Ligand code: ADP
């Protein structure tokens with residue numbers, strides 16, 4: 001994809017925006033972009049530089065994302081609403097064309113990484129509560145104040161965040177800025193160049209790994225020797241922010257019928273029955289379940305004689321009970337899946353396993369933990385979108401302010417210590 005219309009190739013030390021931003025290391029990539037850690041020489045801060053592919057349709061998408069991010073930043077001058085902040089944007093011309101670039105505040109690892117490096121065993125419920133509060137603050141802001149639907153909420157699009165600032169505390173973060181490319185570097189690299197390049201890459205990788213672990217672990221945990229503090233989330237104020245507004249839309253200005261990543265997709269989207277803010281609440285519930293158990297709530301697969309959509313609908317009903325007939329037959333796509341009685345045409349036998357039982361039987365939750373967590377999640381998974389609580393209402397739910405007394409409660413023998421020590425960018 002590094003060709004005309006595609007990604008822009010970046011090397012460590014490359015300058016952007018007339019030298020204001022210096023590329024440090026690649027942080028990640030998506031379908032449309034690569035994201036780099038960059039040093040902002042004007043503010044002496046680290047930032048995330050999202051460089052879009054150059055072809056017309058990608059530029060169009062980036063302009064839309066910038067528009068959404070601008071309104072998000074506008075409405076939140078104190079940057080306290082748990083949504084990523086856009087700092088700057090500009091165009092960058094390279095060999096593959098003109099690339100729109102977004103400068104975002106630099107955040108840490110995604111919740112997907114956290115789950116993955118925790119070996120898919122689920123986080124402590126107290127941590128899940130903290131993370132849920134942040135996400136809900138973000139959603140409440142987007143929905144109620146801005147009228148924006150995220151449409152792609154999932155663990156991958158929620159990034160950890162802490163108050164430790166690597167630019168102000170380079171020793172603790174282990175990160176020092178690279179300000180320019182080494183002397184004598186040629187574009188395609190002679191052998192000297194390659195060695196320097198490799199060294200720089202290794203250094204940057206180490207430094208960012210440090211930051212990402214410490215940014216999480218030192219947020220509220222205080223100092224301690226690096227090895228120790230980097231290994232656990234115990235006693236830490238876990239905070240996070242919602243990112244990736246590439247697919248977001250205004251509720252009154254929708255363009256896509258099919259939205260959301262498969263596993264986090266609401267039933268009304270599958271049925272093509274129209275959607276609103278409550279699709280994010282559905283994805284939120286799926287995300288909270290995944291944080292607590294390490295498993296996706298719904299992982300549909302097509303099979304002999306039925307599609308992925310049909311399996312998905314069946315899985316939903318097995319967990320949440322039968323879909324009311326009116327809703328089942330109410331979408332433009334309903335006839336493909338349901339008969340006129342509101343029963344699935346091609347999956348006839350459902351094995352009901354209600355959420356609170358599943359939490360006890362499969363994930364070793366105590367009866368009370370399971371009851372309380374299910375009581376929090378189930379209303380968010382109502383088949384009637386308009387019956388789901390709003391983010392504002394959800395923030396009032398007592399589950400968010402419970403505290404599990406046993407600090408060691410971990411479902412499915414979670415071992416976060418191992419997870420955190422392996423956490424790397
Ligand atoms: P795309 O729209 O192309 O999917 P994303 O906005 O999801 O791009 O970013 C791609 C990846 O870059 C993310 O999954 C994450 O790893 C990393 N990333 C994005 N924004 C930031 C940020 N503000 N701070 C740190 N890393 C980020």
Ligand code: MG
Nearest residue numbers: 030031157244
């Ligand atoms: Mg993405």
